[in-house]
Amino acid sequence: MIRILHLPGTVSLKNGRMHVIMNIYRKIDKSKFQFDFLVTDMEEESFIDEIHSLGGKVYTVRKNQRNNFFILFRKLQNVLKQNDYKIIHYHATSQWGTVLFGLKKTNVEQVIIHSHATVYSDSVIKSIRNFIMSLPIFFSGTKFIAVTYEAGKGIFLRKKFKVIPNSIDTEKFKYNEQNRQIVRQRINIKNNAIVLGNVGRYSKQKNQLRLIEIFFDILKMDTNNTWILLLIGQGKLKKQLMDKTSQLGIEDKVILLHTQSDIDQYYSAMDIFCFPSTYEGFGMAALEAQSNGLPVALSDVIPDAVKFENSFKMSLSDSNKDWARKIIEISRYTVKRSDGKLLIEKAHMDSANVVRQWEEMYILSNYGK
Numbered sequence: 001m002i003r004i005l006h007l008p009g010t011v012s013l014k015n016g017r018m019h020v021i022m023n024i025y026r027k028i029d030k031s032k033f034q035f036d037f038l039v040t041d042m043e044e045e046s047f048i049d050e051i052h053s054l055g056g057k058v059y060t061v062r063k064n065q066r067n068n069f070f071i072l073f074r075k076l077q078n079v080l081k082q083n084d085y086k087i088i089h090y091h092a093t094s095q096w097g098t099v100l101f102g103l104k105k106t107n108v109e110q111v112i113i114h115s116h117a118t119v120y121s122d123s124v125i126k127s128i129r130n131f132i133m134s135l136p137i138f139f140s141g142t143k144f145i146a147v148t149y150e151a152g153k154g155i156f157l158r159k160k161f162k163v164i165p166n167s168i169d170t171e172k173f174k175y176n177e178q179n180r181q182i183v184r185q186r187i188n189i190k191n192n193a194i195v196l197g198n199v200g201r202y203s204k205q206k207n208q209l210r211l212i213e214i215f216f217d218i219l220k221m222d223t224n225n226t227w228i229l230l231l232i233g234q235g236k237l238k239k240q241l242m243d244k245t246s247q248l249g250i251e252d253k254v255i256l257l258h259t260q261s262d263i264d265q266y267y268s269a270m271d272i273f274c275f276p277s278t279y280e281g282f283g284m285a286a287l288e289a290q291s292n293g294l295p296v297a298l299s300d301v302i303p304d305a306v307k308f309e310n311s312f313k314m315s316l317s318d319s320n321k322d323w324a325r326k327i328i329e330i331s332r333y334t335v336k337r338s339d340g341k342l343l344i345e346k347a348h349m350d351s352a353n354v355v356r357q358w359e360e361m362y363i364l365s366n367y368g369k
Helices: 016-027 048-053 069-082 095-099 124-140 149-156 177-186 208-221 238-248 263-268 284-291 320-331 339-346 351-362
Strands: 002-010 033-041 058-060 087-092 110-115 143-146 194-199 227-232 254-257 272-275 296-299 312-314
Touching: 002 016, 002 095, 016 284, 016 351, 033 069, 033 095, 048 058, 069 095, 087 095, 087 124, 095 124, 110 124, 110 149, 143 149, 177 263, 194 208, 194 263, 194 284, 208 227, 208 238, 208 320, 227 263, 238 254, 263 284, 272 284, 272 320, 284 296, 284 339, 296 320, 312 320
Parallel strands: 002 033, 002 087, 033 058, 087 110, 110 143, 194 227, 194 272, 227 254, 272 296, 296 312
Antiparallel strands: none
């Protein structure tokens, strides 16, 4: 068995990269490959129990030590010395990027650098900081992987890389009429309501504040139908989002939920999905929504690999009214929700295909090919 040490920064339930890793971990052949994790950020809601149930280990650094370069360096060295890891899988970007240079005296043979984003940060200052923090990856990495072409070019600059898309369990995320009824009853949404959905961290990047403004224009333009905006996530901007709905007087039309463990069921309760992010390395929520057969309004910065037949792109420079008009137009189309599963499989983003690519990536003899 090959044990791989993952460096994702966190094992938090709200972290998108961890959902990507766990999608693979659940499906990978654990008689051949086992995942362990070294993290700097531990939160109450995490994947730690599931990781343990799957046979993995989680090594941690105390919160007050996670920005201490020397402590991180010693922690990584100690974990590597106490175990026989041949492969490190680093998920850019995190503090672990600063200490990857000190691996020559360990048993590590391969260091995989995995890009999940197109930019180092949405802040200029943080981008500069994160780039400097990540400089060791260019000298330590033996294989460079990106979730999309855009994510590779944005983080790896001129380094050669291979694209392996994120995966999704199409069976889990396919449309289910029973789930639609159960969820709508649970959160008190009427059958005739048109539900515009969004799933993601409540943050500037995910752009939910603007989505609320777009939704406000939808309500003004389409008075013949009952519209509900369903937001699912968690993050620092939640209070601002609630204040925004109050300011616009649409509290009764907007539902803000915490991250849901059964999120696959909530997609079935929606009718349209809107994903107006300011940047994305991939866009897992958009992929999940399309697997459920939902038409998706994507911002024009979302990688083309995530856009399928039933979805459309809108420019972030377009007005809120333009977005609103297009969403209303799409709401009048008849969509065959069962087609979503087939679209994902046709694009080779189903879990079976992507897990195979990860397994090939971990076979040491395949390096350099």
